Amino acid sequence: MPRSRANIPAEIDSAYNWPVRSGFQKAMEFSHYRPRVSRETRLLLTTGVLAVAALWVLARIRFPELPAAPSPVPSVLSQLASGPQYDDLASQIAQAQTRLDPFLLALDMPPAARGPLQPPRRIVALRLRDDLAVTLLPAWPNVLAPDGISVQATDRASGLTVVRVAGQPPPAPPVPWTLRRARQPRYLIATDVSPLGVSLRPAFVGSLDPAESPQWAEPLWAVPAQSGLVRGSFLFTDAAELVGLAIEHGSGLAIVPGGTLLADVERLLERPSGPAGAIGVEVQPLTPALSAVTGASVGVVVTWIDMEGAANGMLRAGDVIEAVDGRALVTRDEWDARMARLSAGDRLTLGVRSRGEVREVVLVASAPAAQPAARPLGLTLRGRPGIGSEVVRVERVSAADLAGLTAGDLITLIGEIAAPTPAQIARSFSSMPQGQRVIIAVTRADTHHVLTLDR
Numbered sequence: 001m002p003r004s005r006a007n008i009p010a011e012i013d014s015a016y017n018w019p020v021r022s023g024f025q026k027a028m029e030f031s032h033y034r035p036r037v038s039r040e041t042r043l044l045l046t047t048g049v050l051a052v053a054a055l056w057v058l059a060r061i062r063f064p065e066l067p068a069a070p071s072p073v074p075s076v077l078s079q080l081a082s083g084p085q086y087d088d089l090a091s092q093i094a095q096a097q098t099r100l101d102p103f104l105l106a107l108d109m110p111p112a113a114r115g116p117l118q119p120p121r122r123i124v125a126l127r128l129r130d131d132l133a134v135t136l137l138p139a140w141p142n143v144l145a146p147d148g149i150s151v152q153a154t155d156r157a158s159g160l161t162v163v164r165v166a167g168q169p170p171p172a173p174p175v176p177w178t179l180r181r182a183r184q185p186r187y188l189i190a191t192d193v194s195p196l197g198v199s200l201r202p203a204f205v206g207s208l209d210p211a212e213s214p215q216w217a218e219p220l221w222a223v224p225a226q227s228g229l230v231r232g233s234f235l236f237t238d239a240a241e242l243v244g245l246a247i248e249h250g251s252g253l254a255i256v257p258g259g260t261l262l263a264d265v266e267r268l269l270e271r272p273s274g275p276a277g278a279i280g281v282e283v284q285p286l287t288p289a290l291s292a293v294t295g296a297s298v299g300v301v302v303t304w305i306d307m308e309g310a311a312n313g314m315l316r317a318g319d320v321i322e323a324v325d326g327r328a329l330v331t332r333d334e335w336d337a338r339m340a341r342l343s344a345g346d347r348l349t350l351g352v353r354s355r356g357e358v359r360e361v362v363l364v365a366s367a368p369a370a371q372p373a374a375r376p377l378g379l380t381l382r383g384r385p386g387i388g389s390e391v392v393r394v395e396r397v398s399a400a401d402l403a404g405l406t407a408g409d410l411i412t413l414i415g416e417i418a419a420p421t422p423a424q425i426a427r428s429f430s431s432m433p434q435g436q437r438v439i440i441a442v443t444r445a446d447t448h449h450v451l452t453l454d455r
Contacts, residue, residue, distance in 0.1 A: 089187065089202050092189070092238040093189060093200050093201070093202060093238075095238075096189050096200055096236060096238055096240050097199070097200050099240040100200065100236060100240055102127065102168070103126055103127045103174060104124060104125075104126065104127070104191060104198040104234070105124070105125040105126075105127060105133055105165060105198065106122050106123075106124060106125075106193050106194075106197050106198050107122060107123050107124075107125050107135060107163070107165075108122055109121055109122065109123060122193045122194070122195070123135055123136070123137070123193065123232055124191045124193045124198050124232060124233065124234060125163065125165070126174065126234050126242075127165065128162075128173065128174070128262075128265065129173075130167045130168060130169065131164055131165060131166070131167040132152060132162055132163070132164060132165070133162070133163055133165045134160065134161070134162050134163075134261070134265050135161055135163060135232070136158075136159050136160060136161070136231065136232040136245060136247065137154070137159045137161045150163065150164045151163055151164075152164050152269070153268035153269055154268070155215075155264065155268060155341070156276065156340040156341060157214075157215045157336070157337040157338075157340035157341050158215040158216065158247070158264075158337075160261075160264055160265070160268070162265055162268055162269060174240075174241075174242040174258070174262075175240075175241050175242060176241065176242050176257070176258030176259040176261075176262060177236075177237050177241035177242060177243045177244075177258055178259075179208060179221070179257070186204075186205060187202050187203070187204055187205075187238075188202070188203050188204075188205055188235045188236065188237065188243055189201070189202060189203070189235065189236045189237065189238060190202075190203040190229060190230075190233045190234070190235050190236075190246070191233045191234045191235075192230075192233070200236075203227055203228055203229055203235065204227065204228075205223045205224070205227045205229075206223065206224045206227070208221035208222070208223065208255070209221065209222045210222070211249060211254050213249060213254070213333075214331070214333050214334040214336075214337040214338075215333075215337050216256060216260060216264070217260070217264070218257065218259075218260040218263075220247075220249060220254040220255060220256055220257070220260075221244070221254060221255040221257060222249060222252065222253075222254045223246075223252070223253055223254065223255060224252070225251075225252045225253065227253065229246040229253050229255075230246060231246055231247060231248050231253070232245070232246065232247075233245070233246040234246075235255060241258070242258035242261070242262075243255065243257075243258055244256045244257045244258045244260070244261055245261050274343035274344060274345070275343060275344045275367050276342070276343065276344070276367070276368065277342040277343045277344035277345065277346055277365030277366060277367060277368075278306075278309060278310075278339075278342065278365060278366065278367075278368050279309055279310045279311045279339075279342070279348065279363045279365055279366075280305060280306030280308065280309015280310055280311045280312060280366075281302055281304065281305055281306070281309065281311045281315060282302075282303050282304040283300035283301060283302055283303060283321065283332070283335060284300065284301050284303050284332075285300060285301070285331075285332045286298065286299050286300060286301055286320060290320075294318075294320050294353060294356075295353065295356060296320040296322055296353045298322055298328050298329055298330050299320040299321050299322035299323070299328075299329045299353070300320070300321050300329055300332055300335045301318065301319070301320055301321075302315050302316065302317055302318065302319045302320075302321065303317055304317065305317065309366070310363045310364055310365060310366055311363060314361050314363060315350075315352065315354075315361065316354070318354075318355075319352050319353065319354045320352065320353040320354075321335070321350050321351070321352055322351045322352070322353055322358070323350070323351035324338050324348060324349070324350060324351075325348065325349050326349070326351075342365045343365065344365055344366055344367040345364065345365065346364070346365045347362065347363075347364050347365075348362070348363045348364075348365065349361075349362050350362075350363065375397070375398055375399040375402070375454070375455075376395065376398050376399065377398060377399050377400055377425075377426060377429045377430075377453075378394060378395030378396075378397075378398020378399060378400045378401055379391060379393070379394060379395075379398070379400045379405070379425070379426075380392040380393035380394075381411075381422035381425060382422070383421050383422055384410065384419075385419075386419055387410065387412065387419055388410050388411050388412040388413070388418075388419045388420060388443075389410070389411045389420055389421060389422045389425055390408070390409070390410050390411075391405055391406065391407055391408060391409040391410070391411065392407060393407060394406060394407060399429070399453050399454055399455065400453065402454065403440070403451045403452060403453050403454070404451055405442065405451070406444070408444070408445075409442050409443070409444050410442065410443040410444075411425060411440055411441070411442055412441045412442070412443055413439070413440060413441035414428050414429075414438060414439075414440045414441075414453075415428050415438045415439065415440075429453060429455065432455040433455065434455055435455060436454075436455050437452045437453060437454045437455065438452065438453050438455075439451075439452055440452070440453055
């Protein structure tokens with residue numbers, strides 16, 4: 001018969017000191033994980049509270065101009081959203097298109113302005129007044145104005161050009177946008193030009209970092225290459241404010257701020273540049289090897305002197321031009337910008353390092369010499385029997401140079417003569433009446449082109 005504590009004498013029972021266990025204690029013996037679950041729950045709750053607090057603090061740092069909400073979580077999550085939805089962007093662009101249509105024009109570039117091998121293209125212009133618009137012409141030499149458009153003023157360094165267009169009732173002038181937070185990714189509205197006209201599209205840009213350029217007096221806004229912007233595009237906010245103009249900058253793109261753009265236009269209209277001037281030199285960047293030999297740390301190296309230019313007898317090949325009008329030349333771009341803006345009659349003071357000596361040279365820019373009525377062919381050729389003639393050298397400002405020929409080109413046709421020899425090419429060109437042109441077929445690397453030689 002099993003014995004219970006009721007049948008055990010009291011003295012024995014007290015000697016053994018039997019433990020007294022409640023029902024809860026008995027249950028706990030079979031629930032070993034209950035304390036651990038409670039501890040993890042407390043940790044999770046603590047982590048959640050800290051995460052919400054950290055999120056609120058980050059939102060206050062990221063958006064200091066917005067008031068703190070009584071319930072921060074919905075406000076914080078809405079502020080940190082990835083961006084507007086597609087329907088929102090489409091609606092904003094449609095509204096902006098209606099407001100910006102009176103300002104935007106599409107201009108056709110003439111064939112000569114596109115360069116010898118450039119495809120046809122259109123450019124976009126921004127109307128500033130009833131009959132004036134601003135655009136960015138391509139950076140090719142001897143650029144012509146768009147078809148049927150007269151140039152009012154141009155900056156030969158940057159390509160910024162004010163053109164006269166067909167008049168219409170003047171719209172309100174575009175309002176430049178003011179940058180408040182540079183390091184804030186944002187959507188902008190960019191112009192896009194096609195045969196149908198000017199359209200708008202969204203363009204996502206990252207942080208707008210300041211950048212310097214010798215072509216512009218004020219800092220630019222550098223943008224990532226992945227932004228998809230195109231040189232010459234105008235940029236706006238969804239409120240139709242003028243953000244600026246996209247230009248090439250180094251190996252990437254930058255935005256000329258709207259305020260800077262409008263100020264430069266006013267400067268061009270008030271002080272239009274005179275006839276282009278030149279001093280008759282060509283230069284190249286200063287390399288580390290040339291720096292070690294010449295002792296110059298900045299500047300550009302003279303490579304060629306025009307015998308009829310202002311620099312003839314004053315400079316020679318190998319000289320290093322370290323400064324222009326007292327300003328050091330840190331990059332080749334600074335020299336190019338200064339020469340592009342040079343007008344006939346301008347006086348230049350050059351700091352020149354020549355054979356180890358530093359001296360000042362004062363030059364007066366002159367108008368480029370008038371070209372002869374009939375240009376020389378300007379080609380050095382090597383025969384390729386049965387194929388044509390290979391271009392070995394092209395003289396500057398010759399008919400071949402203006403046609404776009406370069407060393408290495410293979411001329412396979414001139415006029416009606418296939419696979420012409422060098423002598424046949426020379427005879428065909430010299431026998432043409434002045435003012436006429438002849439078609440030539442050219443193979444360049446793996447591509448084929450048809451050009452014209454003008455007599």
